[in-house]
Every structure is written in structure tokens, then in C-alpha cells.
Amino acid sequence: MKKISVIVPCFNEQESIKIYYDAMTKMKEEANKFELEYWFVDDGSSDKTFAILKDLQHEHSDEVHYISFSRNFGKESALYAGITEAKGDYVAVMDVDLQDPPEMMPEMFDILEEGEYDSVGSARMDRKGENPITSFFSNAFYGLINKISQTKIVPGARDYRLMTQQMVTAIRSMTEYNRFSKGIFSWVGFRTKYLPYKNRERVAGTTSWNFWKLFKYAITGIIDFTERPLAIATWLGSFFSLTSIITIIVVLIRKIINHMSSVDGWASMIIIILLIGGIQLLCIGILGEYIGKIFLEVKHRPIYIVKDKK
Structure with missing residues (x-):
């Protein structure tokens, strides 16, 4: 049997x-x-x-x-x-x-x-x-x-x-x-x-599981089995870098042609800065998660330590 x-x-x-x-x-x-x-x-x-x-x-x-x-x-x-x-x-x-x-x-x-x-x-x-x-x-x-x-x-x-x-x-x-x-x-x-x-x-x-433990477990699953978040961070960085360059050119042209006051467009500029800053922090966070996992792996610590077994 x-x-x-x-x-x-x-x-x-x-x-x-x-x-x-x-x-x-x-x-x-x-x-x-x-x-x-x-x-x-x-x-x-x-x-x-x-x-x-x-x-x-x-x-x-x-x-x-x-x-x-x-x-x-x-x-x-x-x-x-x-x-x-x-x-x-x-x-x-x-x-x-x-x-x-x-x-x-x-x-x-x-x-x-x-x-x-x-x-x-x-x-x-x-x-x-x-x-x-x-x-x-x-x-x-x-x-x-x-x-x-x-x-x-x-x-x-x-x-x-x-x-x-x-x-x-x-x-x-x-x-x-x-x-x-x-x-x-x-x-x-x-x-x-x-x-x-x-x-x-x-x-x-x-149960010993709660929402945040499950959330962290889900993040582990995503990081362990796909590099796509890193690719997404790269795409976002590239997109907003290009957008920033275009915005700078537009602002300079408007300044030269219309002689606009520096106060004009202040609100929109702050929104753009906050948006890009948030995206940057998000991308840094994604990168940090992967680096953190690498940090734990390269230590080669045991997965568990046995106190007693029978």
C-alpha cells in the first residue's frame, strides 16, 4: 500500500x-x-x-x-x-x-x-x-x-x-x-x-492572516515571478522624460513669443511637478522592492532553523 x-x-x-x-x-x-x-x-x-x-x-x-x-x-x-x-x-x-x-x-x-x-x-x-x-x-x-x-x-x-x-x-x-x-x-x-x-x-x-499580510504576500508573488514592474517603471520614466522635454520647449517658446509673466501657469507647473515626483517615487519604490529581495537572497541565510524534530 x-x-x-x-x-x-x-x-x-x-x-x-x-x-x-x-x-x-x-x-x-x-x-x-x-x-x-x-x-x-x-x-x-x-x-x-x-x-x-x-x-x-x-x-x-x-x-x-x-x-x-x-x-x-x-x-x-x-x-x-x-x-x-x-x-x-x-x-x-x-x-x-x-x-x-x-x-x-x-x-x-x-x-x-x-x-x-x-x-x-x-x-x-x-x-x-x-x-x-x-x-x-x-x-x-x-x-x-x-x-x-x-x-x-x-x-x-x-x-x-x-x-x-x-x-x-x-x-x-x-x-x-x-x-x-x-x-x-x-x-x-x-x-x-x-x-x-x-x-x-x-x-x-x-486565522493569523490579515489584509496587510496577504497584501505583502501578493507583492512577494509578483516580484518573485515577473520583472514586468521594472519594465513599467522604465516605460513611465521614458514617457515623462519625453513629456518634460516637450513641456520645457513649449514653455520657452511661449515665453519668447508672448513675453508671459513668470506667475502665469504656476498652478499647472506645480501639478506637473507633483505628478512627475510621484511617478519617480513609485519607480524608486518598485526598484527598491527588487533590490530588497536581492539583498535577502545574497545573504544566504537559512530558510528556517529547527529547534526540535522527531
């Missing part, structure tokens, strides 16, 4: 862990198609998450493993840590809050067993129950990145997926410090099929 390694990032999820494990155990027994091994990754939690994981591993040492970070490194680091350790025939990535339906896993397994696909992902059909503002910007992000990047991401795609070891090996080889898993899953290629499902609420606890 084939084994599935399940990677489960956890950050302050003390209420969800046992509920998740029970739901997965029930699913496995009903399916009776595969074995499961769990790699729970404690991402520097400040509650009882680590203690619960230790107890769970002690009770089910044959299938439950854990990795505990020295501090909070983020979900992307937790995913990479799990991918590094997972040795099963197939590898799954799931959230512990059960927003990723366990009952989809047998279908994912069957699809991979047919051999046509290397990965089976999940995509939400709707965003029912989600903050409307978050939903709007999320949809806008997918629309934007798919227009400006060659790496296409399915709208509503979740990290929840089942992959072959061949695909996981490819992902494991990508050791960049700034990580955006949705983009990485797509960039490595391999044939992927997406299964739609309806949005679900968390079973317990509260």
Missing part, C-alpha cells in the same frame, strides 16, 4: 490539531487505499501547539512526526521544511484548520494513480464567508499576475494538493529565501489537475 506524506504547517493552532487528526484518520479508514505519515511543522507558535504535537507524536509515533522552529519563519518556510522531510510515494500539503477538505484526498490519489497527472490541486469555487474587500483584492491579484507573468496561477487555487515525488524533488531543489508556493508549484511545470470545491470556514481557532 502506497504512503502519502502530509505536510501540515501550524502556527498557534492548539484548538485545531486533534480535530484535524481525527478527521484525517476517519478519511483514511473509509478510503482504505493508502497509508499516511504526517509532518506537522510548528512555526514558532506561542500557544500550546508544540506541546499538543509532542503528545500526538508520542501516541502515534508510527505515523506522526513534527518539526519545531526556533521562531516564527512563516508558512512558506514551514512548507519547505515539510517538503524537505517528506519521503512518501506522494506528498500532500494541507492546512490544519480543515478548510482543505480531507475527503478530497482519495479522489486526488486515484487521479495520480492513473498516471496522467503529476499533481492534483484544489481551487475554491467561491469565497463565501470571506471579507468582501479581501475577496476583491484577491481576485484582482490573480487577474494581475496572470497578465504580467508567464507563470500562470489558477484563480482561487489553494496550497492544498497531492504531488508525486518527482514534482516534490523539483520543488525541493528551489532553495530561494523569498518563497511564493503557488507560483513555485506552477513554475516547476508538471501536469496538474485542479478540483473545485466550495469555500469552508475554519473548524476552530482564528
